[in-house]
Amino acid sequence: MDMEAQRFLWEGAIPLQIHLHESEVTTLPSPPPALILAPRLGYLPLLASHLKPYFSTALPPGVDTIWFDYKGLPLKWYPNSLFLCLKSLMDSFLYLQLLLSCRYIPTGVLFDLLCAEPERPWNLTVHFRGYPGNILIPCEGEDSIKWNFINSLKEAAYIINGNCKNVMNMSQPDQVELWRSVLNGNLEAYRRVSSKLKLEAVGEMNSSSPRSRSSMGEIDVSGQVKPGRVPVRLYVWNVSEDFDDLEDAPLIDSWDKVSYINRPVEIQGEGRFFTLHDAVKCLLPEYFVDKSLGTAESLTVGGDDEQRVLSEDASDDKKAEEEVETSSDDHVKASYEYEEPEIKLVRIQGIEPKLEIPFSWVANNLMHPEHFLHICVYLKVPQVNNTMS
Numbered sequence: 001m002d003m004e005a006q007r008f009l010w011e012g013a014i015p016l017q018i019h020l021h022e023s024e025v026t027t028l029p030s031p032p033p034a035l036i037l038a039p040r041l042g043y044l045p046l047l048a049s050h051l052k053p054y055f056s057t058a059l060p061p062g063v064d065t066i067w068f069d070y071k072g073l074p075l076k077w078y079p080n081s082l083f084l085c086l087k088s089l090m091d092s093f094l095y096l097q098l099l100l101s102c103r104y105i106p107t108g109v110l111f112d113l114l115c116a117e118p119e120r121p122w123n124l125t126v127h128f129r130g131y132p133g134n135i136l137i138p139c140e141g142e143d144s145i146k147w148n149f150i151n152s153l154k155e156a157a158y159i160i161n162g163n164c165k166n167v168m169n170m171s172q173p174d175q176v177e178l179w180r181s182v183l184n185g186n187l188e189a190y191r192r193v194s195s196k197l198k199l200e201a202v203g204e205m206n207s208s209s210p211r212s213r214s215s216m217g218e219i220d221v222s223g224q225v226k227p228g229r230v231p232v233r234l235y236v237w238n239v240s241e242d243f244d245d246l247e248d249a250p251l252i253d254s255w256d257k258v259s260y261i262n263r264p265v266e267i268q269g270e271g272r273f274f275t276l277h278d279a280v281k282c283l284l285p286e287y288f289v290d291k292s293l294g295t296a297e298s299l300t301v302g303g304d305d306e307q308r309v310l311s312e313d314a315s316d317d318k319k320a321e322e323e324v325e326t327s328s329d330d331h332v333k334a335s336y337e338y339e340e341p342e343i344k345l346v347r348i349q350g351i352e353p354k355l356e357i358p359f360s361w362v363a364n365n366l367m368h369p370e371h372f373l374h375i376c377v378y379l380k381v382p383q384v385n386n387t388m389s
Helices: 003-010 044-058 082-087 092-101 107-114 142-161 172-184 187-197 276-283 312-332 359-365
Strands: 013-020 034-039 067-070 122-127 211-214 217-220 228-239 258-267 299-301 342-347 373-380
Touching: 003 187, 003 359, 013 044, 013 107, 034 044, 034 107, 044 142, 107 228, 107 373, 142 172, 142 228, 172 187, 228 276, 228 359, 258 276, 258 359, 276 342, 276 359, 276 373
Parallel strands: 013 122, 228 373
Antiparallel strands: 013 034, 067 122, 211 217, 228 258, 258 299, 342 373
């Protein structure tokens, strides 16, 4: 892993200009917007400790439940809405367990997805009243985000190593130090603890094995790439309008236009140069038909039964998790006359890498602290007479 690249990511931040919604302002003049440099690797709900005191004197009486919107779109910090449907069917304990298994979306990923043309500062509106419970699930505080982070780490470990024993066996002090390192942007502390988890980089060979390097990643003396599994979370925005410049891209005004796909990419076979473009195609087989990527000897995407590993806390919720993934997959499936969609944009960690870049480099250097690679894709789908299956 490139230490310089990793340090660059950990220092990444988004300038936010956060306005209190006009309906909640009770003072004259209105309070000025809060200016915050938010870590890309952080989560919007964690800003509550800064924003509540800042706007407290202007708020009307009532119970504070913080939420944000961008140009009228309520901002989710989790990728799907099935939980809202299940809430009414479960008792509070089971619902809490399911909520803990939900995966939070980092602030940087939201920015990359919603701002085709990066907006600096990013103008958001904060609310403390009128929570849209039909759209969003309230964040239960920092502990909820912490355990979601740990659960994601377990899931990634299972995908990479086939088990998550090292994460499950973390001591309580190590868990606290790991989480605090992410909160505080302390890369050195993070590396000190995460090294104990033994989550190898893609294609990384055992240190005792003879090896040589290639642009693909690590290869052994026989020229074969060591099989690797990359935990990926893909956010796909399907657009029907064409655009040449990002500033002309339409706004995302509904979460129904965004698909969330949680699939590991599995690299197998003999030394084929595997690019980011190849990985995106593998992750979207509903759209891209490429027989060269579909053979048993080449490159595949992990099966649905291998997509998730739930922690002990949420082991009874596997069925609900699979329903979430199935729902997301169904959202992107359609039958149409074959005309390959156009990838308008791929953005990872605020970077728009060339599609020809080796996927192993992307996976090893642009992953988030929970060892998932978050990829935002703008996909222009051909205008045809679609029939939903």
